[in-house]
Amino acid sequence: MGLRLKIGATITATAALAALVTGVQVPRLLEDRGRDQVMERLLFAERMYEAGDGRQRLGLRIDPPNLPDELRRMVLRGRRATYVQQNGDRRQIWAATVYDGHVLALTQHEDPLSGELQSGMFRAGAVGTAVATLIGLLLATRLGRRLRLSACRAEQITGGDLDARLPGNGRDEIATLTRAVNTMAEALAGRLRAEREVTANIAHELRTPVAGLVAAAGLLPDGRAESMVKERVARMRDLMEDVIEVARLDNGGEEAESRLVELGSLAARTVRAVETTADVRVDIVEDAFVETDSRRVERILTNLVSNALRHGAEPVVVEVEGGTVRVRDHGAGFPEHLLTHGPRRFHTSAVGKGLGLGLTIAAGQAEVLGAGLRFTATADGGACAVLDLTDSVRRPPADA
Structure with a gap:
């Protein structure tokens, strides 16, 4: 679950819980208030009954036949008590006590607005929860967008773009983190x-x-x-x-000097120029004309072939297929850090066999050309470097 959904879910749950607690507690508070009012009336009516001529005032009733059994049991144990009785759609609040062997009781109906109030509170809670959810999602989306942009810029810095910076607007914790x-x-x-x-x-x-x-x-x-x-x-x-x-x-500032060249011939010429007696083969599956800087392509292929001979195993195969050139060897393959992060200068897995500059230069020259350079593993475990010049493929000249 993403951060946006987590924040939205948290706000929704909090708003729903607040609405539920409010909807449950307020009716209870109203009921408690009704009980207190009935008990106050009972006490006042009891004092008037004791001090007067025994007449029943304020709705006081003596030994009412419809007194709820549970309330009767509580009163006969010698204490004043209240009881809420449901009568159809209405609720009746009883208050009773014992005086001189008789049960004195009175009743009042609970405020009929309390039920409507409770329903209204639940409806308001539902609306409030929906609004809080919407606001929470909007806020989470804004925070998530800032975090995603910050993560993107951080990846740019990790990739070598030293001029990339995280947006540091604001005064919250995210802005403090981005400034740091x-x-x-x-x-x-x-x-x-x-x-x-x-x-x-x-x-x-x-x-x-x-x-x-x-x-x-x-x-x-x-x-x-x-x-x-x-x-x-x-x-x-x-x-x-x-x-x-x-x-x-x-x-920076390096610019390619492009001209139309035949990629297969360029690859074959480059391999011949590598001073070695090792088994290096050029396979032209499909030749193509590309508009590129031949000197920089030669530099890339020379470094790839030299790296394959130094760190891999023979035979080394240079395969031309359209605008793609693959340099494969049959060694142990590229190290994991190179496959994950790309070539890094002065970093090589072969101790004492290089400084990691060859592949770094190849990657830099490919970037100048606007070409792609990928480092992968072959099915048999060897190393494979792929130079992609597909975007530079052009129609052959008429006299070709």
Whole structure:
């Protein structure tokens, strides 16, 4: 049950209970008042009977034959008592006592308006309950809308939109909570921006020394040491370039330079460019022409294939079907956190095998292209990355 229904049900139950209690208690209060009035009349009539000539005044009756049996038993035990007797549609209130061996009693009819009053109170209670329910639902809907909007903005912040903020209008507890969340989001955004700026600045500062290392490594004499140095320097250069590219994607402003390309040929060319002797196969189920930035698509596919070779198992299959490209491997599959939250930089399940930048760059480049990039699991347990360029599919040129 949603919050709106819970609040509405609570208000409805409270209003109905209040109407029920009022409808039951007010007639009882009127009855008690009638009993008190009859008893006061009885006491006054009894004093007049004692002080007078024994005549019956104020409706006093001596040993009435129609005295209710229950009232008679109570009176004969030596105490004054009252009793309410139902006579058809009307109620009669008795008051009786014992004096000198005789039962003194008098009666009065209960206010005939009490029944009508009770019915009117129940009707008013029903109307009040309906109105309270409507007001409660409207109030709950308004509160629920604010909470849903706040939850939506919070999900945006969780998804990486550091500029999203929760609406903080009002002075109630929800507004206090949203202001606290906004303050936390601003602090988190500032910290993340500072960390990204530091990382990007370090990468830029390292570009010149690394370029010098690459040039110096090329001057080393051939041998095992030379190969190891070149491999490590190349790895450092690639890592530095990845960090710089991530920083550019984070800063925004990247624009795709679109042109019409044949997706199957682009995928085959990209796979050939990956320097590997591993088993990587390109299957073109249905080729298509897409209007996109071929350089960015090549970057995405290169990272997906490289990630499959590094963390998965051969064979790696690149399948082109229309505007969709699937990169599948036969390894253990993507980790659960990646399937749930998507790629995150400097976070990988393969200890010592990467920093999570490859898939982060692929996701960022896909966002620049306006394409979809999904990470799923295959039926046989492997990993499958799906690049969706369906919206970019165009008719082939006339001379194609």
